[in-house]
Amino acid sequence: xxxxxxxxxxxxxxxxxxxxxxxxxxxxxxxxxxxxxxxxxxxxxxxxxxxxxxxxxxxxxxxxxxxxxxxxxxxxxxxxxxxxxxxxxxxxxxxxxxxxxxxxxxxxxxxxxxxxxxxxxxxxxxxxxxxxxxxxxxxxxxxxxxxxxxxxxxxxxxxxxxxxxxxxxxxxxxxxxxxxxxxxxxxxxxxxxxxxxx
Amino acid sequence: xxxxxxxxxxxxxxxxxxxxxxxxxxxxxxxxxxxxxxxxxxxxxxxxxxxxxxxxxxxxxxxxxxxxxxxxxxxxxxxxxxxxxxxxxxxxxxxxxxxxxxxxxxxxxxxxxxxxxxxxxxxxxxxxxxxxxxxxxxxxxxxxxxxxxxxxxxxxxxxxxxxxxxxxxxxxxxxxxxxxxxxxxxxxxxxxxxxxxxxxxxxxxxxxxxxxxxxxxxxxxxxxxxxxxxxxxxxxxxxxxxxxxxxxxxxxxxxxxxxxxxxxxxxxxxxxxxxxxxxxxxxxxxxxxxxxxxxxxxxxxxxxxxxxxxxxxxxxxxxxxxxxxxxxxxxxxxxxxxxxxxxxxxxxxxxxxxxxxxxxxxxxxxxxxxxxxxxxxxxxxxxxxxxxxxxxxxxxxxxxxxxxxxxxxxxxxxxxxxxxxxxxxxxxxxxxxxxxxxxxxxxxxxxxxxxxxxxxxxxxxxxxxxxxxxxxxxxxxxxxxxxxxxxxxxxxxxxxxxxxxxxxxxxxxxxxxxxxxxxxxxxxxxxxxxxxxxxxxxxxxxxx
Numbered sequence: 001x002x003x004x005x006x007x008x009x010x011x012x013x014x015x016x017x018x019x020x021x022x023x024x025x026x027x028x029x030x031x032x033x034x035x036x037x038x039x040x041x042x043x044x045x046x047x048x049x050x051x052x053x054x055x056x057x058x059x060x061x062x063x064x065x066x067x068x069x070x071x072x073x074x075x076x077x078x079x080x081x082x083x084x085x086x087x088x089x090x091x092x093x094x095x096x097x098x099x100x101x102x103x104x105x106x107x108x109x110x111x112x113x114x115x116x117x118x119x120x121x122x123x124x125x126x127x128x129x130x131x132x133x134x135x136x137x138x139x140x141x142x143x144x145x146x147x148x149x150x151x152x153x154x155x156x157x158x159x160x161x162x163x164x165x166x167x168x169x170x171x172x173x174x175x176x177x178x179x180x181x182x183x184x185x186x187x188x189x190x191x192x193x194x195x196x197x198x
Numbered sequence: 199x200x201x202x203x204x205x206x207x208x209x210x211x212x213x214x215x216x217x218x219x220x221x222x223x224x225x226x227x228x229x230x231x232x233x234x235x236x237x238x239x240x241x242x243x244x245x246x247x248x249x250x251x252x253x254x255x256x257x258x259x260x261x262x263x264x265x266x267x268x269x270x271x272x273x274x275x276x277x278x279x280x281x282x283x284x285x286x287x288x289x290x291x292x293x294x295x296x297x298x299x300x301x302x303x304x305x306x307x308x309x310x311x312x313x314x315x316x317x318x319x320x321x322x323x324x325x326x327x328x329x330x331x332x333x334x335x336x337x338x339x340x341x342x343x344x345x346x347x348x349x350x351x352x353x354x355x356x357x358x359x360x361x362x363x364x365x366x367x368x369x370x371x372x373x374x375x376x377x378x379x380x381x382x383x384x385x386x387x388x389x390x391x392x393x394x395x396x397x398x399x400x401x402x403x404x405x406x407x408x409x410x411x412x413x414x415x416x417x418x419x420x421x422x423x424x425x426x427x428x429x430x431x432x433x434x435x436x437x438x439x440x441x442x443x444x445x446x447x448x449x450x451x452x453x454x455x456x457x458x459x460x461x462x463x464x465x466x467x468x469x470x471x472x473x474x475x476x477x478x479x480x481x482x483x484x485x486x487x488x489x490x491x492x493x494x495x496x497x498x499x500x501x502x503x504x505x506x507x508x509x510x511x512x513x514x515x516x517x518x519x520x521x522x523x524x525x526x527x528x529x530x531x532x533x534x535x536x537x538x539x540x541x542x543x544x545x546x547x548x549x550x551x552x553x554x555x556x557x558x559x560x561x562x563x564x565x566x567x568x569x570x571x572x573x574x575x576x577x578x579x580x581x582x583x584x585x586x587x588x589x590x591x592x593x594x595x596x597x598x599x600x601x602x603x604x605x606x607x608x609x610x611x612x613x614x615x616x617x618x619x620x621x622x623x624x625x626x627x628x629x630x631x632x633x634x635x636x637x638x639x640x641x642x643x644x645x646x647x648x649x650x651x652x653x654x655x656x657x658x659x660x661x662x663x664x665x666x667x668x669x670x671x672x673x674x675x676x677x678x679x680x681x682x683x684x685x686x687x688x689x690x691x692x693x694x695x696x697x698x699x700x701x702x703x704x705x706x707x708x709x710x711x712x713x714x715x716x717x718x719x720x721x722x723x724x725x726x727x728x729x730x731x732x733x734x735x736x737x738x739x740x741x742x
Contacts, residue, residue, distance in 0.1 A: 057397065057738070058442065066512070066525075069504060069505055070509065071512050086391075097422055097738075099422060100328070101418045103350065103351055108353075109391055131442070134430070136340075136347065136426060137326070137422060144349070156526055
């Protein structure tokens with residue numbers, strides 16, 4: 001099964017091994033025809049209307065603004081409904097450095113997102129701390145705080161790279177299993193149990 | 199005009215006046231005399247030192263202290279005052295928060311990062327770091343073991359109280375607690391995750407119905423400790439952080455730090471490099487003001503404007519991308535000139551931009567400036583007087599909208615600005631509309647500068663040879679440049695090695711955020727969005 005997105009050819013995506021692994025996992029677990037069809041329908045809807053949370057701490061946020069404007073126009077793909085409240089958003093694009101004081105706020109925002117929720121770590125600061133990694137007041141990557149679905153490297157990533165990143169997320173959603181055992185959600189639960197919040 | 203050296207000698211008899219590397223006279227005074235001297239300097243009729251540029255906290259190992267950079271709005275002269283204390287356990291200095299309003303937040307910053315308590319400051323709390331933070335990070339003996347200050351997902355502990363240190367008549371200092379808000383105030387929390395705060399800034403707002411009583415600006419949500427990081431890097435390596443402070447004035451900030459280092463090392467750069475730098479600065483200014491107009495109008499409900507203004511911004515980003523290789527965080531100015539030569543079609547692209555810019559500005563005015571809803575929301579909202587603008591050190595277009603001529607390109611010209619023809623845009627109203635229009639007109643002036651330069655880019659080398667390992671002589675240097683939002687100051691102190699002993703960044707956005715409390719008092723809560731937007735602060739810049 002070739003999982004693609006918005007008519008982009010399958011070969012144009014760079015990490016097809018990963019998506020094939022997910023597809024194989026799905027195949028091996030086997031699915032009921034009816035449930036599988038429902039899954040397909042739900043995933044079709046979800047993957048095509050991803051609503052981002054307006055969440056930007058620094059430079060990457062400005063590129064995210066460019067992404068929304070006419071030149072890069074994320075409205076072409078159904079991502080333009082940026083919500084200011086986490087309760088209405090599907091995924092958060094972590095655009096910018098997360099520092100110690102921001103960590104509790106950031107974690108709370110993640111907890112407030114409605115299920116199913118996804119996180120894109122956008123830019124080197126969100127991935128690893130970036131140029132500020134050695135600082136006394138910077139979290140070394142958001143992976144220790146919330147589970148991350150897609151990493152978009154760059155400082156800041158170009159808007160094209162952000163489009164590519166969200167497309168990858170969209171592809172991942174397409175092979176999600178909603179009914180029965182869910183790979184991603186199990187992983188997420190595991191993560192949340194090992195990273196509790198008082 | 200009285201010579202500033204004579205003035206200082208007259209006000210502070212017996213003080214030795216030294217020059218720092220950039221020709222700003224520096225005096226060292228005793229802490230117990232400081233408050234009276236500060237009053238005299240501030241109130242001097244001929245040359246009032248009414249503009250406090252920055253307070254540089256210092257750790258000289260054997261002593262802790264602070265350097266005050268002062269300037270006069272009348273005669274434009276500058277001086278600096280150094281005070282210090284040898285007590286490392288409980289260092290205390292006297293506050294000047296009652297003389298310059300902006301000193302309150304500057305002293306809080308020094309307290310946060312150096313642990314120096316300012317006696318008499320009405321609000322002696324931590325600024326960027328949590329109240330439970332162990333140690334003072336910019337001290338040389340700071341223990342940066344992450345186990346002491348772990349990254350925690352638990353909510354930080356917060357207090358309704360602030361500390362005030364009062365000196366009694368017998369000389370002992372007493373610590374008292376004071377409420378930040380009144381006990382029965384109704385406090386609404388705006389931010390840190392709020393689209394109208396333009397980043398992760400938090401306003402604790404006490405409201406009475408719809409009226410704002412007081413705002414406690416709570417920052418530090420993007421404090422990355424750039425100044426401490428710079429101390430462990432060599433001079434050329436410190437440059438790239440300038441891109442990530444105010445990412446709209448990346449070129450201007452680079453320019454400032456480069457000038458400071460070049461002055462210290464005695465490097466002369468070529469005329470071509472200077473012209474390129476100035477052109478890039480002005481292009482950034484247009485791009486920055488474009489985004490300001492877009493986001494500000496969006497805050498006021500006119501979302502469409504963002505798409506119009508970003509069109510010009512994208513065109514400028516294309517020009518920069520061709521030359522610098524990046525859309526943001528260019529890292530273009532370097533010590534000795536610029537990183538690489540201009541792209542072959544740079545001149546042609548700039549001309550194309552200048553051809554379309556006037557029509558675009560006309561269009562913005564047509565769509566938004568004359569709109570009756572926009573005018574009603576902006577005119578007379580958030581008025582800042584000239585005296586307050588100076589006292590709060592509100593520079594840039596926001597300061598000029600209040601009638602204060604504070605453009606560093608005119609007051610202390612650097613690079614080739616003294617040869618260029620352009621007007622400093624000054625309005626007198628001081629309201630949100632004036633701030634908005636100042637920026638609109640500044641774009642025209644930047645275009646004027648570009649027009650003068652675009653056909654006159656001289657030949658020559660774009661970067662002179664500088665040693666691979668650059669060591670600065672012992673000394674200190676202070677340089678001010680005009681960023682897109684105001685005066686950007688950078689202070690370097692060198693101990694003779696290849697790394698800065700102290701690199702202090704004085705950002706324009708810290709005063710801009712501080713003044714929000716002052717000008718929103720008595721305004722409606724909806725006006726907070728208008729006022730905050732019109733000041734146009736960048737949060738990573740104020741937090742650093």
